[in-house]
Amino acid sequence: MKRVHIGDVAVRAGVSPTTVSHALSGRRPVSEATRERILQAVDELGYHPNLVAKSLRIQRTKSVGFLVVDISNPYYPTVVQAVHDGLADQGYVSLIGITYGEPAAEEMLLRDMVARNVDGIIIQPMSLTPAEIRRIVGPLPLVLISDHEGELYADRVQTNDCEGIAAAVRHLSDRGIREAGFISGPEGRSPGTLRLASFRAAAQALGVTVAEEWIDHVPFTRAGGLEAGRRLLALPNRPRAIICANDIIAVGLIDAAREAGLSLPDDLAVIGFDDIDTANLITPHLTTVVNPARDVGAACARALLRRIERGPDEAYTVDALPTHLVRRDSA
Amino acid sequence: MKRVHIGDVAVRAGVSPTTVSHALSGRRPVSEATRERILQAVDELGYHPNLVAKSLRIQRTKSVGFLVVDISNPYYPTVVQAVHDGLADQGYVSLIGITYGEPAAEEMLLRDMVARNVDGIIIQPMSLTPAEIRRIVGPLPLVLISDHEGELYADRVQTNDCEGIAAAVRHLSDRGIREAGFISGPEGRSPGTLRLASFRAAAQALGVTVAEEWIDHVPFTRAGGLEAGRRLLALPNRPRAIICANDIIAVGLIDAAREAGLSLPDDLAVIGFDDIDTANLITPHLTTVVNPARDVGAACARALLRRIERGPDEAYTVDALPTHLVRRDSA
DNA sequence: CCGGCGATGCAAATCGATATGCACAACGAG
């Protein structure tokens, strides 16, 4: 019951391994008759080439590393699925790594992927800078899911969070709300930071007041949202509206609002970010900024494949995907 | 900027590649002095062994294939995460494949994993039988997430759906409901089939009536639940309660109930299965059977590691995880 | 009849690591 090698096929077809290889790859002509015999032998023996050996020889593995922050956040599975679908047709398989946003894990997983000779890497960096990542992976095709400003060290797929947030603030403003807070993600390189900055800018532009004590940083979890919500809602001069850096936090905030006996959207307006499936399942249905997860995943797959095909010399590309506000019942 | 090989290290340290390998693996003694030099060279050059070459030689890849049905169902990311976490400490990485329950995809992905020389495979089979899978993967360590009865062709992790469903029916019965329907998944080898059977058995045992027209089969999606819900709720003699084969279907059913202007749980009791995060976010909070996704994933990782360690001769194991009902507001 | 060319197939090198056999030195015991 041992695995069958190319040599076994060769013996059965009465030719050399070389000829079998040529017959299967078509890189050199093989007479119709022997090709026939070889294909039959392949069939009878159930031969499938050992891809590890093949990879070592041709220096490509038809695999890509995909480093995701936290797959328990429903936003990510959608991205993973889109990436998987985009790569699967081309015969690529994804090695997934979960970083939990920790620098040590991020670096370790990156090195491991490189050592495994993946053909490319997709990562949403949380702790490492693009420059650091590039240094670790060398010239490998690399796609960053990141809004990080500054020099380009890799192809980048980003979402135009700014316009979505602006639309959210405008929506509040249109409804006559002149004061708003913001619950962001962990401080540092998280997407929350940029969304917070966009929020500040939009609020200023529209003359919406934001007190410093209405701003909070918590992990991207429901518990984080609950905690921040309790804090903000207990304030003597609490804001009339709160925008959250993602939907999960918003869910926690709604928990806190319910605890406090507030009714949405009148006592408090809540706006989330991402538009995960759950968003229009909860009560009240969550008004949120649509983060096009499928498009992000598909764009990553496309960008990576293009980079793999075209080589490292072509200029890096940036693919900025639009976001927009979807109005439901929470604001 | 080329990758650095073991030979480069050897040159720099003034020894042969063999000695470098021995120094790093410790499989043969190397004098303290030369080991020192070698480690320094490794450090200076930033050498990381090429795992593809290593894999080819030692015939192990430290990777496992994980074939999941549909990662957009929130139940699965949790399983994926638990598997990942369980394997990551041991240095394994998972190649994920999404089968969408299609036989062709299932078979193709299995063959691909085998060709890639993964050290083991975890799969929730939807179309292929255990025997067929075993034939494809040969003697490879294999863990099935499956309630499929019959001969054991691999280690198996299963959930005791029967007891959870029984608890659900008992709950309905206790509340005086004597008629119930069931919305199952696709016909065939899906987990829905077994849950339906458990439902029938429990209903019979407790004297709960179930008319054949109260049973439906739909895909495991919200749209499926909506569709089936419309059908069942339009019936002249519609059931007082409906149990669903998973939570997503239950969400769709609740959509349908809302459309029909029914109030839960009084006009209609709804019970789901899985207890995804969303379950206690929606209104009404979903009464459901808890499917311990994390435990399932962890058990799979454990079973696979044990099989990898102990070899193919040890008897196959079955790990049956308990399920239980959690009562909330929908029933 | 000879030289050249295309078609066909094989031997051997290669990818980058690990593992085995062997050489050589130093050293202690008999």
Place this chain on the structure above:
DNA sequence: CTCGTTGTGCATATCGATTTGCATCGCCGG
């Protein structure tokens, strides 16, 4: 003094594929 043992390091085979260089054969034109 010899023999065996231990420590140390190198040359070489190996994993299973692809690919290059070379040999052979048949065929055709000159």
